[in-house]
Amino acid sequence: EPIIRAQQVEKFYAQPSENRIQVIAPTSLEIFPGEIVALLGPSGSGKSTLLRMLAGLSKPSAGEVLWHGKPVSASQINVSIVFQSFALFPWLTVLENVEAPLKARGIASTTRHKSSLKILDTVGLDGFASAYPKELSGGMRQRVGFARALVVEPEVLFMDEPFSALDVLTAENLRSELLELWQKKTIPTQAIFLVTHNIEEAVLLADRIIVLGRNPGHVRTDFKVNLQHP
Numbered sequence: 001e002p003i004i005r006a007q008q009v010e011k012f013y014a015q016p017s018e019n020r021i022q023v024i025a026p027t028s029l030e031i032f033p034g035e036i037v038a039l040l041g042p043s044g045s046g047k048s049t050l051l052r053m054l055a056g057l058s059k060p061s062a063g064e065v066l067w068h069g070k071p072v073s074a075s076q077i078n079v080s081i082v083f084q085s086f087a088l089f090p091w092l093t094v095l096e097n098v099e100a101p102l103k104a105r106g107i108a109s110t111t112r113h114k115s116s117l118k119i120l121d122t123v124g125l126d127g128f129a130s131a132y133p134k135e136l137s138g139g140m141r142q143r144v145g146f147a148r149a150l151v152v153e154p155e156v157l158f159m160d161e162p163f164s165a166l167d168v169l170t171a172e173n174l175r176s177e178l179l180e181l182w183q184k185k186t187i188p189t190q191a192i193f194l195v196t197h198n199i200e201e202a203v204l205l206a207d208r209i210i211v212l213g214r215n216p217g218h219v220r221t222d223f224k225v226n227l228q229h230p
């Protein structure tokens, strides 16, 4: 049973000229519990657009996104997104950043603290709770991003180019740490959907890769590649 099933999902954007631009051609895919799925494609191929539709943040122009067989619009879903740019609140400490989604859900402060400190420990930020984002390196900031995404124990963790803003070595370290934590089942989520333009990253991390290609009609074609588990 998949968690997410996208059925012939399409996205058009209206143009001032009244021409519609098709960003996502009819695409069907499934995301199952326990897997890391990478969505690979060049910049502008529609990866973020597809991610937003799967996460219920943007309505498909045609087709349907189902979560556990029900339309995503009619479902209570628990998801988080990790962004390329970290998107931390600069005026909040590391702990306050990580607590923010729990606070938004009305969780009491004792519980918030406990969950946040635990996940900070998991991502290697033990001892940085009272630091501010500007005092941290890029890699550390993205660790905060991961912690904030994971603190709600999302059913699916969405990541949109999470390593692209980091230098090569930092990205390499974070990727292999993520993989190690995932394989040890320390990451509190059922599935990971990773958007990337980096083929090596997709091959390293993913159980399955979905490729968005580009053709001259602005219509993207979609290929699926099945890889063996490492």
Ligand code: ADP
Binding pocket: 013, 014, 023, 041, 042, 043, 044, 045, 046, 047, 048, 049, 050
């Ligand atoms: P990627 O994540 O692969 O870089 P995006 O999904 O961000 O691709 O964008 C795909 C294409 O759709 C781009 O040409 C982008 O400019 C366009 N696009 C994305 N969102 C919108 C929108 N809300 N309105 C109009 N065009 C959009």
Ligand code: ADP
Binding pocket: 052, 057, 058, 059, 060
């Ligand atoms: P929905 O389909 O639910 O309306 P969209 O995917 O169209 O959501 O995106 C929401 C908003 O984000 C749009 O109203 C649009 O103005 C803005 N937006 C996002 N990316 C782009 C882009 N690349 N170009 C123009 N507008 C964008």
